[in-house]
Amino acid sequence: MAEPGPPGIERVLPFGAMRQSWEARRAAGAFLRHARLEPGVGTGRYPFTLPVVARLAAGDGLDLDSSVTFLVGENGTGKSTLVEAIGTAAGFNPEGGSQSFRFTTRATESSLGDHLILRWNRRPRTGFFLRAESYYNVASEIERLDEDPYSPSLLPAYGGVSPHERSHGESFLDLAIHRFGPRGLYVLDEPEAALSVRGCMALLARLAELAAQGSQIIIATHSPVLLALPGARILEIDEDGAINTTDYDHALPVRFTRDFLASPDKYLRHLLDER
Template identity: 45%
Template sequence: MDMLQYNQYLRSIELKRDGIQSFSRYPFCLPIIRSLSSIELHPKVTYIVGENGSGKSTILEAVAAAYGFNPEGGTINFSFSSRDTHSELHNYIKLIKGIRRPKDGFFLRAESFYNLATNVDELEKIDPGLLLAYGGKSLHNQSHGESFFSVFMNRFSGNGLYILDEPEAALSPSRQMAMLSRIHDLVEEHSQFIIATHSPIIMAYPESSIYEIKDNIRLVGYEETEHYQVMKTFMNNKEKILNILIKEEK
């Protein structure tokens, strides 16, 4: 095996199928979970892409929780919980780790970012100065996109394992491109990313693996992804597609 793979923080994830009593209940009933055995992770960036409801966020959440991150986001040290909604899948995920341990780590998800921002404000009261690591301004005193971007740009310090769930949800296309540049900076500082996304911009990092979920999960090239193909088709045939989607009344 390549030495780079030994040096990465997470080499692969495996589903402990023998311990699952029934694949008829959630989340094991999801087609992706029913067919999942293992996923080899790229030393730099691994993407998991697929339609809404395909199970990509469920897998990402399980990996984060199995590693020790708060299921609602944050670092391993965050323990807040607004509501226990995460699945039990993390109990059936085996993480194959490399020989190095990260010095930093963060689980950043758009879905529960408000709860994360609230917890950061509460921790600032206990530990004044904590907000400096998040840009120096309350995350609630910024727009959703600004605060989300501020965490990514300021809190991530390198030598880390970073798990991002649909980061594009709060970001404009230009901010998504800025995020891609920042991902590269952090990769150069020995970081590893696992990202669930719908964005053809976010998933464009060249040194990466892209897993696409349909009936099963498979490794694909960037231009093979449905997200890229749909976006390219729309941009190249905008008028024709709009005429199909929005038919004028006669």
């Protein structure tokens, strides 16, 4: 039975049960274990000029053997580029969607995924790549595919209505609730972009449920709410490209948000005096 939570939000599992479930899955291993760049790769142009990419090329790669991995960092540090590369290297459509989506509206993805080598423990049963800025295009493709009279309707897997008929945030939550399922690999780039704080809480609860059902989730985010998901591994990318494991209290989005909320006047005086 679900525990009571904030209005409109259902907590899917007690946090103690979540931790026990995550520990059991870590022992068994996640689907995707490790990512590294091909030896000697580099063009001298973006994205290979990003410090985080140079660090990956020079090092042993990136361990991804946790059921939930968050990538955080300032704008421009390359977290979304890295998440996008993981998604495309795993076989997902670059603009978003499942591995069966093969549409292109405008190819803006970097070539990093073409040079990323993934090591797997086993393959997931299902999966999805969510790019916040291109989900409109995914929604259009869902509508197009749904018009095929010889194929089953796709809309039940997205809440029963076209994402275009829902608000941006509602369509994101419909996706996570109805399309995402157990034993899947979900690669998400800043899913909080369309969500209110309450929406982020609802997404956190759904991600916890998916993790408890054996799914693996990799997320680039700025949201201190999502980062609170118990048992998740938080990797912080600094401006020099170093990737370090951190805890919730020391993660950049959490520290900055707490500092601002504790004393907004101090920040406003500094920010507005500069104008």
